[in-house]
Amino acid sequence: MPILEAGRTFGMRQNSSLVLYAVLIVAAVILIFVIRYIFSRLSAFVKDTVSKKTQKKLDIDALKSAAAKLGLSKEETAVLINYCRICDIQELPLIAETEQCIGVQLKRMYNHICSEETEHNGAETEDKKLALFKIIHKIENGKRNLTLVTNSIAFPSGLTVTYTDEKGISYPMELIKNTPVEMVLSIAQRRDGTRIKPEPLSKIPLSVQLKNGIAYFFEARIVRYQQPKEFEEMVVAHTKNIRPMLQRRFKRIKTDMCCTFNAVKVIEKDGDKQYLVQPKAYPAIINDLSAGGCKIRTMLPIHDGQYIQIAAPADTGIDSITGIVVKSKKDVDMKSSALHIRFVRMTKKNTK
Template identity: 30%
Template sequence: MNNLSIIPLQTGSPLQARLDVNVFSIIIILVAIIFVVGIIYAVSKVFTNYLNSPAYLEKKKNRPTSVKDLNELSNHCSLVKEEKDVLTLICRNHKTPNIKYIVRDYNTMYALFKEQFQIFDRGNDEVSKTHLFSLQKKVFKVFRQQALMKNSKNISVETIFTLTVAKGFHHKLKLTENNSEAMILSLPPSIKKEELPKSLEKVNFIFELEDGTPYNVETRVVRYQEGKDGENQMVVVHSDKVSPLQKREQARAELNLPCKFHSVKVAVEGSGKKEKINYIPSEKAYEGILEDISTGGCRLIATLPIKAEQHIFIDGPFNAKQNDQAVGTIVRTTKRSDGIYILHIKFIKIDVKVTNRIQAMVYKFDE
């Protein structure tokens, strides 16, 4: 029988040593990776907190507007080159801070637009005025998105309410007080007692927010009273039946000023590409009232039963200051119950200077 000898395992052999070194190295590497990841996470956390800190946001907000800022804003608002040029001019002339933040502040942007308009006005730059107004419209359309109003308690004092009492009859009532209990509206002298809704009767008004968004509010008359200065007032309850209406494409201003209008003869000269249409007003002028106006058209009150789809020449104070002229098409005629006619007119020929004057009045840039 052969004697088996046991050979003891020799610790500290080269193979074992290499195994120990490899394991140790792996542990060191893992610890190093964990350490590095931890450092990266800690640094990123600190950096993220800094980027979200009021101090960084304020610094970013107050830094000068860059070309990149202008390009991003232009793309966001779909500005054409001429509108972007006007925006660039505004930022350069007024050294505006980061425009991407300023643009969200309605009052600041309004002041910038108004001041730039006055610069263009002093230079009689009608083309740039036109681009300024289109720029303003696009910017406010994108950034002036107010939360929908849902209760009459949020309506600002001095807001004008339109009350339609009969076909074609519109009266303007001013909100003089809006307290926790009710709204108090001042009645215009033009409204007759028999036209007023009775106490406890439901009534609908149309009003507009500062940005021009129209709303309808359904409320109920509580009572009528006399104000401190002797004016007649209507007191109505608050309501949550407040609903937005479709906003007009062009901002409109109330005028109610006398004007004159003429019938128009259309004369066509030439043909093809050389064709030219001339609108020739008749010598006879008629009296009317320019009820309201926008750059796209107006409403005119007349005593004549003028049918729709006719051309008309209007001469009146389009900006409430100086007389201007325009040619329009009567889109619709409304006969009121008192026999007076309201002509709804769309302008088809109006000078750019005139449209700029209208917009300056609508946005109060000429004040």
């Protein structure tokens, strides 16, 4: 009996030790999880604090200053600031050297407008898109105006210079060399090879177009003619009397698209204009195109003020475009004509 009681006492002591060890192990596991949780929360808190300190904020004052330089109104600037806040845009460098610097942000604004479109607010959404496009166009024009050339010294060598004679015919020349003292130009030639050489000391009308799309008109005085090598060159003096040519309302896209056009007779009835399309169609080539007009080349002589209807390409969703010839000019070959068209109305295709 004493032996049994002693064994029982030893077993109880052993079980108590096991329970104590188990409790300690569970407590240690719980403590480990608690410590890991505290460290994870603390790490997340530190990361959030650091990111908030390092996160860029939209510099509204800088944006307003740049917008004012580009000619944006206060209302247009407020629209941009609002879209920046909605789309979480921290930086919008309006006065940047390349369009890529702001292209992503402006596209994000446009996508936001599109995402809000429903079947009930279609007209309102289109108005917002149009307002954004107008702002973008003003930004582009404003950036161009900030980089206007005021002295012919700034023209780079290798630039194409256009000389226009007294008959209004244009001839290309090359700016061979531009020094601080004078400009050296190649001599314009007619199609028959005849060189055009106005008298020395006379002024000639010239025009150029830079890579940024801005065209300039100026008059330069011929200093002399020289022949350092094989070809004769024209030397003209520098001038500050440079005028930027009228900027277009819409950006033009170069193209080489075949089309046909018909003459249009316009009559007024009860105060409304009616456009009567004539049956005969003529071939032409569209050289450049914008939202407001285009330039086409045709062998048919057309006078200024003539209305025409241009058959649009099949994939445009437009049936035809009616426009007026604002300027007609003979090409150098004196055979084809360049017609500058301003659009007056478009007719959509019937998709039903």
